[in-house]
Amino acid sequence: MEQKQNSLDRLLDTFICGDALETLKGIPDESLDLAVTSPPYNLKNSTGNGMKDGRGGKWASSALLNGYANYDDNMPHEQYVAWQRKIITEIMRILKPSGALFYNHKRRVQGGLIQDRHDITDGFPVRQIIIWQRAGGINFNPGYFLPTYEVIYMIVKPDFKLAPKANAHGDVWQFSQEFNNAHPAPFPVSLVERIISSTTAQTIIDPFMGSGTTALAATLLKRNFIGIEISPEYCELSKKRIDGYGRT
Numbered sequence: 001m002e003q004k005q006n007s008l009d010r011l012l013d014t015f016i017c018g019d020a021l022e023t024l025k026g027i028p029d030e031s032l033d034l035a036v037t038s039p040p041y042n043l044k045n046s047t048g049n050g051m052k053d054g055r056g057g058k059w060a061s062s063a064l065l066n067g068y069a070n071y072d073d074n075m076p077h078e079q080y081v082a083w084q085r086k087i088i089t090e091i092m093r094i095l096k097p098s099g100a101l102f103y104n105h106k107r108r109v110q111g112g113l114i115q116d117r118h119d120i121t122d123g124f125p126v127r128q129i130i131i132w133q134r135a136g137g138i139n140f141n142p143g144y145f146l147p148t149y150e151v152i153y154m155i156v157k158p159d160f161k162l163a164p165k166a167n168a169h170g171d172v173w174q175f176s177q178e179f180n181n182a183h184p185a186p187f188p189v190s191l192v193e194r195i196i197s198s199t200t201a202q203t204i205i206d207p208f209m210g211s212g213t214t215a216l217a218a219t220l221l222k223r224n225f226i227g228i229e230i231s232p233e234y235c236e237l238s239k240k241r242i243d244g245y246g247r248t
Contacts, residue, residue: 012203015215015227017235020207021083023228024090030099032226033201035091036192038104039208042080077110084120087207088155092124094205098159102195104132104187106150121153128154128171132191135176152195166198192217212238219245 008031016023075083091101105117130152139146152173175191192214196204202223206214209227211234218225219242229235 011226012224013215013219013226015209015212015229015235015238017229017232019230020228021086021090024087024094024207027090027094027205027226029093030096032094032203032205033096033099034196034199034204035095035099035101035103035206036195036204036214037091037101037206037208038187038210039084039087041106042075042077077115081119088120088124091205091207092155092157095157096159097157098161099157099201100127100160100199101153101155102130103153103155104150105153106147117151117153121155124155125157126153127156127160130154131172133172133174137177162198163200169194169198187213189213189217189220193221196221196223209238210234212241216241216245 008028011027088101088103095101103121105120107114107116109115132150132152134148134150136146136148173191173194175188175194177188187210196217203226204214204218204223205226205228207228209215209229212227212229215225215227215238227235227238229238
């Protein structure tokens with residue numbers, strides 16, 4: 001037990017540049033308090049936004065057209081679902097009985113069928129769905145209303161409770177998206193601060209760390225984090241963001 005704790009302590013407040021699934025497998029059972037993440041959305045495997053066929057659509061000038069660094073975001077749907085279910089399974093394994101996963105994803109219509117992410121979350125203990133309402137933007141696609149919301153699935157272990165008074169928050173959260181960030185699809189820091197501060201968690205993991213927003217929010221709230229990110233570019237960006245704030 002002491003050896004496992006020592007190995008975990010070495011991971012605290014660090015960024016692990018590597019594969020999310022393989023890294024999660026090396027973390028001890030029931031050792032962390034909270035997971036907050038937003039995985040790649042498999043956007044380039046999409047019929048509706050113009051990314052797959054090169055039209056661009058509302059992403060015409062977006063870095064997402066080129067995929068993420070070290071990941072092209074274009075899996076066959078069944079493969080993508082299987083991958084995400086493995087990720088969630090590992091996260092639930094490493095969370096304490098009082099832990100929770102806040103899993104941010106986006107619903108869409110694909111080939112006339114609704115993808116509400118039920119195929120990913122089915123069988124996991126989803127307690128609540130939170131709607132993240134973003135600010136408006138520019139929509140270049142004349143066939144679609146402007147998309148302005150995403151979904152956060154609160155997937156919990158049996159003993160999870162919110163921090164005192166956090167249950168006063170509603171289940172529709174309004175936070176503007178992050179604009180001044182080199183990552184193509186970053187979390188807003190304020191959104192992750194809301195999640196973390198609504199719990200008593202001391203150790204938070206994000207297996208798709210991106211530009212380090214979960215780590216930054218944890219640092220600002222004086223909690224510990226573990227960040228996993230496959231892209232060396234974004235690992236370096238995350239370190240620079242944390243170094244800019246420091247830990248007191």
